[in-house]
Amino acid sequence: MSSVLDVKHVTRRFAGLVAVNDVSFVLDESEILGVIGPNGAGKTTLVSLISGTLAPTSGDIVFQEKSITKLPAFRRARLGIGRTFQIMRPFxxxxxxxxxxxxxxxxxxxxxxxxxxxxxxxxxxxxxxxxxxxxxxxxxxxxxxxxxxxxxxxxxxxPKLLLCDEVMAGLNHVEIDEVIDVIRKVRREGIAIIVIEHVIKAIKSLSDRLLVLHHGVKIADGAPDTVLSDAVVIEAYLGRRRA
Structure with a gap:
């Protein structure tokens, strides 16, 4: 299976704040990657770097074997990168x-x-x-x-790559299940998907793999059960005392 996306050592700084810090990962065709982490972990910034609404401070983003790091968002959309937005703004x-x-x-x-x-x-x-x-x-x-x-x-x-930023936030259990069904149907069309979500039960059942960000750093990347039982991940979510 060939890769659709290769994120290579991507960093994004805002003045003194490092929102995404040296993050690398590969996404394959038809794969669903869940991106999780506490509030402020850099999840939406990472999706914005991939979609082109933000430019990385350093690093490279390769889509379908071509670097898109310097391309504006509209050019990336033409190539096949689509995204939803956490803050919904219909025309x-x-x-x-x-x-x-x-x-x-x-x-x-x-x-x-x-x-x-x-x-x-x-x-x-x-x-x-x-x-x-x-x-x-x-x-x-x-x-x-x-x-x-x-x-x-x-x-x-x-799109060949769909970026979903909290499409299940604020939904009830029935609505979440309906959205999960839609995303699974999308994957069956051969589309690779990155999903940012705080509903852990939903993201665990939906994702082939989980990537965890904390303070902009990738702290875990692997099978959902393995990642969610990792002590470092549990501490990042709950704090050292509760973990």
Missing amino acids: PGLSVLDNVAVGALFGRGGEADLAHAREKARAHLDFVGLGRFIDQRADELGGPARKRLELAKALAME
Whole structure:
């Protein structure tokens, strides 16, 4: 199996703060990598470095055997990197359908025709279970539906790599299970996925592998059961006394 993504010794500094510190890992085709860690560990910064909304201070990011470190976010999207955002910001005033059509227009497929983009958008909305909301304004959706909208927008970009930033946060158990089912269906399409999540039970059942960040440093990377029983990981989450 060939690798889709190779993150090599990536560091990101903000003035005196090192948000991501010399992080390296490889992601294979159709693999789901869960990224976990305490608040402020650098998880979202890492995803932003991969998607191109932030530039690394040092290191290299290789996507499908080509360095993308110096490419802007829109070029990476065209190559096949899609992401959801922790803070959901649908395009205000646009329908659910047209929010997703934007992804089809500017993603890897680069759909030039709005009518065709809307066709693709309908298919992706059906895929995530939002087909009945296509004519509703996106900013009128409730929280759980907005999570699905984020997924549909990212999938409409036809990614080879999907970056999911807390798509299960704030959902109940039933909604979490539904999102997990959607992500598993995405993987069956051959898409590699990185998932940031605080719901440990969900991330454990979903991920092939877990990577743990703490103060920007990778402290563990391996099978979920092995990682979650690691004393260093337990201490990072619970503190030394409780661990």
